[in-house]
Structures are given as structure tokens and as C-alpha cells.
Amino acid sequence: MGAFTLWDIVRNLLLAGRWTVALSLIAFIGGGVVGALLLVLRLRAGPMLTRLIGAYVQLFQGTPLLMQLFLAYFGIALLGVEVSEWTAAAIALTLYTSAYLTEIWRGCVAAIPKGQWEASSSLAMSFGEQLRHVILPQALRLATAPTVGFLVQVVKGTALASVIGFVELTKAGSMMANVTFRPFVVFGCVALMYFLLCYPISLFARRLERRTHVHGR
């Protein structure tokens, strides 16, 4: 059974790695959109809705992603709706990511001095105009580092999707380890691939941050 070359291992892992990338992208985009929506709602809403969104954030921050994946996979099935591991992973990761992102961004918006809201209000700008032209450009600079830091966590977090049978990088790794009997090599490759995914993101963030700093302050 020594028929597996290193290239075979790497090729199989790369193929599975596409699903890790796809899951990460779904989490970024889905979580980003839902997170942004929740942020705007939170800035505008009355105390009732604010508390509701706060509870949502606490719920997803206070439970392991692993449980959220299980619940999405088995819980939705209990309602009589058949979900693929794809859908379940996408839903769980989106909700999880949105809860963290909305909280990170809320903090960044809250860090903008109240005077910026008041000055733009007194210039007759609407809420949307204030957000778009005054508050968000400043909050964005603050948000870059924590947002990217969290996105790196999400990339690694997609590994958990393997528990509901989703064949992504980690799952493919354990399958390869089983057939090749070379777990150290296989998981070494898996780790390297995660690193190759995450490192450029961090690098990009650092560049982005430096650039906005020169302009901003």
C-alpha cells in the first residue's frame, strides 16, 4: 500500500482545500452582510431590538462553534427540513461570524467621538449620510485589525465542519492519514496549508492598516 506519493497526498489535500476556501468565503461574506445589517439595526433600533441583538451575539459567542454546527445539522433536520452538510455548515458559520463581526464593529463605531455625530447632525446630514461619510470611514480604520484577526479564526474554524461529515481540508487530512499510514506527513501538510491561507490575510491586513494610518492621522 505504499502507492501514495507525497504528491498524491498534497493533491488530494489541495482538492479538499478548495472547500475550506469556499466555506471561509461563505462565512466572510454571509457573516459580513448579516453582521453589517445587525450593526445598522443596532445603531437605529429602540432598546427592545438592541437587547434582542445583544442576546443573539451572546448566544453565538457563548457556545462552541462545534455545538452550533451540530445544532444546525441535526436541529434543522428535526424541523422536518432535510439539510445537506453544506447548508448546515454555511448557516452555522454565517451566524457565528455575523455575531462576532457585528460586536467588533459596534465597538469600533462606539469608539468614534460623540462630537462627530453631533457635528454631522447639526449640518443637517441624515443618519445614512452620517454613517457613510463621517462615522464608517473612521470606524473602518479601527476595525481592520480586529476584523482580519477574527477572519483568520474563521478560516481555522471551518475545520470543525468536518464533524458533520463535510469533507474539507481537515477531514480530507484524517482520511488520507488513515489510508497512507503517514499521519505526521499528512497533518504536517494540512497545517502548512492552513498557514498558507491565513498568513497572506494577516499580511494584507497589516499593509491595509499602515496605509490608512498614513492618510488618517
Add this chain to the structure above:
Amino acid sequence: MSTAAEATVATAEPHTAVGAPIVSITALRKSYGENEVLKGIDLSVLRGEVVAIIGKSGSGKSTLLRCINGLEQFQQGSLTVDGKPLLYESAMAMRALRQRVGMIFQGFHLFPHLSVGRNVMLAPRLVKKRGEAENIAIARKLLERVGLAEKFDAMPDQLSGGQQQRVAIARALAMEPAVLLCDEITSALDPELVGEVLRVVESLADEGMTLLMVTHEMSFARKVSDRVIFMHQGRVHEMGPPAALFGAPQTPELKQFLSSLQD
């Protein structure tokens, strides 16, 4: 282009005639929870009038000013500016009112991510839909007017406090307000920078801008204002021309307040 370049400061004429009331406040009451900070204010300010509001901290003077453009909500009473009533429920009405009222803050509050020119042009572009060429011309004119023509492309943090405050004045004027509210605009400045800001305010007063200012600069209030209001414990306690108010205060509270400023 030429019309824009020739635009003077107050290009949009207020609807109110000169000498008629442009701000009318009746029976205004405002409280934070149990704590009533404005206990029934009646005040009308005529167009072109310069009103200085003085008083101890906590007397409600800043709160009153902030009620006039809706930054603070009041519970009772009514308020109109240049014929526009203050209605919190209506975003449209608030937007209309705020276009008539400019405000300058103690802390400047320039937008730090935008250049000086962009600070001045942002609101006119968004709210008044002013075209780019006209907007630039007016912004340059206004910056020249506050003595900062060469700072058009500078970032706010490259300016001194006095310069930042003058940009804030230009930014407020770009919206062509009928009334300008000044909330302790020199209190955050180093003493040597106060003069340059007050000179700009004085020139606005000379041009007939309606000004309401909360100030600690008593000599300035005395020199520039037509009327001084002394606020005490949420009420207009004493009111009159500066010579009378400073020269012959009637109430013991005002006497005490003025003498406390001496030392």
C-alpha cells in the same frame, strides 16, 4: 462660475425680515429623568441680533443652545427657527430646521479623515446637492474669509486649535444658516488663539448674522452682543443690553456671578 465665486457668506436670505423674531422659544421645559434643567424658557431672538448667554456651569445655557437645533429633545414648549418648527418625529422637518441653524462646538469636531476643503464641502454636497465647481468656489471663499485660504488641502490635525475652530466656522457657514449657535467656542483654546476666533465671530456679527453664543468671554460678550442673557438654575434670570447687565446687575445672583469672575 462667476456667481459662485462672488457668493457672499449669507447667500441664502433668511425668510424672516430683519428685526423680526427669527428664533421663538415658548415655555420650553427639558429634563433628564427627574432632573429638570430648563424650567420654562421664553425667548425670542430677532434677525441680525447677537445674543450672549452667560451663567454658571449647570445653569442650562448649553442645553438651551442645543435644544435650538434639536441635539437635545425637550419635553414641553415649542420652538421655531426662521419659520420652521422643531418636530422630532419628522426627519424631514429636522433636516429643514437644521439647514437654517448652524452650530459651532467647543471641541471643533472637524471630520479628521477629510481635508479642510472636504470638511467644508461635505454637507453642502450631500444635503444641498451643490455642484462640485460651485461647492469648491464657495468653500475657498469661506476659508479665505476665516483667514485659511492656503489650508484648503491640509488635514485637520495639521492645524492649530484656533485654525480648526475657524474651519468649523467656515463649515457651518457653507450651509448658509440663518442662525449660528456658538457653544463656548473658545473654551478649548490656548489663550493666544482665542483672539483669532473671536475676530471671525465679530466680523460675522458686523455682517448681520444672527448669533446666539454661550460664552465665558465677558469682555467679548460686552463688546459684540446686543443683548445678554444671564441664566440661573434653568431659567432666564436676567436679560438686557450688555451695558445695563454688566454695569448695573439687578439680581444678587448676577452680582455674585459677575464678582466671581473678577478674581
